[in-house]
Amino acid sequence: MKLNVLGCHGGELPTCRSTCFLVDDVLALDAGALTGTLSLEQLCKVDHILVGHSHFDHVKDLPLLADLVIGRRDKPVTIHASRECAKALRDNMFNNALWPDFTRIPTRAKPVLRIQSFRAGSTFEVGPYTVRSVPVSHPVESCGFIVSKGGAALAMSGDTGPTDKLWKALNETKNLKALLLEASFPNSLQPLADISGHLTPRTVASELQKFDRKGASVLLYHLKPAFVSQLKKELAGLPVEVLELGDTFEF
Numbered sequence: 199m200k201l202n203v204l205g206c207h208g209g210e211l212p213t214c215r216s217t218c219f220l221v222d223d224v225l226a227l228d229a230g231a232l233t234g235t236l237s238l239e240q241l242c243k244v245d246h247i248l249v250g251h252s253h254f255d256h257v258k259d260l261p262l263l264a265d266l267v268i269g270r271r272d273k274p275v276t277i278h279a280s281r282e283c284a285k286a287l288r289d290n291m292f293n294n295a296l297w298p299d300f301t302r303i304p305t306r307a308k309p310v311l312r313i314q315s316f317r318a319g320s321t322f323e324v325g326p327y328t329v330r331s332v333p334v335s336h337p338v339e340s341c342g343f344i345v346s347k348g349g350a351a352l353a354m355s356g357d358t359g360p361t362d363k364l365w366k367a368l369n370e371t372k373n374l375k376a377l378l379l380e381a382s383f384p385n386s387l388q389p390l391a392d393i394s395g396h397l398t399p400r401t402v403a404s405e406l407q408k409f410d411r412k413g414a415s416v417l418l419y420h421l422k423p424a425f426v427s428q429l430k431k432e433l434a435g436l437p438v439e440v441l442e443l444g445d446t447f448e449f
């Protein structure tokens with residue numbers, strides 16, 4: 199699997215982009231940085247988008263993507279979202295008020311977008327990938343994902359505070375090559391991180407104690423743009439790598 203880091207922050211500034219990863223050019227993990235990073239031709243190749251939860255920094259490019267690729271694809275782009283997240287997208291985004299309902303445009307039979315819901319915790323197929331969803335700890339229903347293909351697995355924590363379910367699932371996963379793990383706020387904002395369901399360098403360190411990593415890389419993302427340099431200082435010394443925009447990996 200090829201992984202391109204399109205966005206690895208928990209927000210946007212000229213030097214930061216919201217969460218978005220691209221697998222093999224066809225599968226996006228979250229949609230925080232699609233339309234500002236990919237060409238129209240590249241956008242048209244994205245067949246599936248896995249959305250971990252409904253928060254804005256993870257879904258913000260879905261409306262603009264729909265508008266760009268309409269009439270340029272044979273099949274709808276499928277958005278895979280947990281039931282709560284799918285409902286939030288239908289009720290609050292593609293509701294004909296904030297944005298048109300692109301799941302019925304241009305026609306109900308051949309729309310540009312399809313929203314496919316899954317039960318948080320279920321395992322399902324997405325094109326050639328097997329995806330295990332794992333509910334994590336966040337104020338809205340949020341899922342981590344373990345994506346497998348061809349004997350290799352790649353995981354993404356989603357937005358989460360301390361959790362046990364994700365580590366249990368990861369420890370059961372064979373051939374896990376890398377874990378994309380969130381790290382949002384500096385240690386001084388631990389109470390804010392706890393109440394908002396996020397990790398700090400301190401809780402990244404304590405969470406990693408639960409991980410039987412067997413050589414997997416731990417790649418950090420979702421750094422809040424206002425705290426990037428502070429976070430990097432506090433993360434130095436941990437057995438992790440902080441992702442940068444444009445990083446690419448082959449697993």
Ligand SMILES: [Zn+2]
Pocket residue numbers: 208253255256357420
């Ligand atoms: Zn977020």
Ligand SMILES: [Zn+2]
Pocket residue numbers: 251253336357
């Ligand atoms: Zn969130």
